[in-house]
Amino acid sequence: MTFWPADFNPRDDVVANLDLAEMDTPDGAVRFIIGTDGVFADSNGDEWIGSSLIGASGLKSAINGIAPAGSVSLSFFQDPNAPDLVEQIRDLGLDYIKGRAIRFYTQPIRSQSEYQAPATPPILWLTRIMRTLSVKASGAQDRVITVGFESWAEHRRSARRIMLNTEGHAILTGSANPSLEFMPTTDTQEESLFG
Numbered sequence: 001m002t003f004w005p006a007d008f009n010p011r012d013d014v015v016a017n018l019d020l021a022e023m024d025t026p027d028g029a030v031r032f033i034i035g036t037d038g039v040f041a042d043s044n045g046d047e048w049i050g051s052s053l054i055g056a057s058g059l060k061s062a063i064n065g066i067a068p069a070g071s072v073s074l075s076f077f078q079d080p081n082a083p084d085l086v087e088q089i090r091d092l093g094l095d096y097i098k099g100r101a102i103r104f105y106t107q108p109i110r111s112q113s114e115y116q117a118p119a120t121p122p123i124l125w126l127t128r129i130m131r132t133l134s135v136k137a138s139g140a141q142d143r144v145i146t147v148g149f150e151s152w153a154e155h156r157r158s159a160r161r162i163m164l165n166t167e168g169h170a171i172l173t174g175s176a177n178p179s180l181e182f183m184p185t186t187d188t189q190e191e192s193l194f195g
Helices: 085-092 154-158 166-173 178-182
Strands: 016-025 028-034 038-041 047-051 054-056 070-077 101-109 123-138 142-149
Touching: 016 047, 016 054, 028 054, 085 123, 085 142, 166 178
Parallel strands: 028 047
Antiparallel strands: 016 028, 016 101, 038 047, 054 070, 070 142, 101 123, 123 142
């Protein structure tokens, strides 16, 4: 099994690769193109709305016991004559998205004509669970709405520790290892090796 669909060779020349994000909500899926303005209809007939004001954080690896999360943000200037988007988001509340999936896709575009009639459907490469919603105001009308999602290693920090002993070996493999009964239990030396 391969990540790429059968009709697409990742070594082929491509004009573009669209980064797509789909958020699951109670009212249905909301689809965005990250970092690019425009509207794109994929080969399934789904419409993706793009904006250079939408950005996604880089996904970091879990190192030293941390499990970094990711986020998707929308930065914008609030039009004073338009309905307040931040208030609309606050009215919906965190429960509107919390615990729901956010999916990231890549859409290869092999030729200029594929912008209007793509031959390959979007390729799913990451699914995470949305956890947080925050709003930041800077100045009179500058706003940032951020949706945070779980890390790919979210459960790492809550993993049960398994001791390296006969019982721990049985948990891991399903059978006990009697030789672990003779494993040293302390690293202190009773006598010096070199006298």
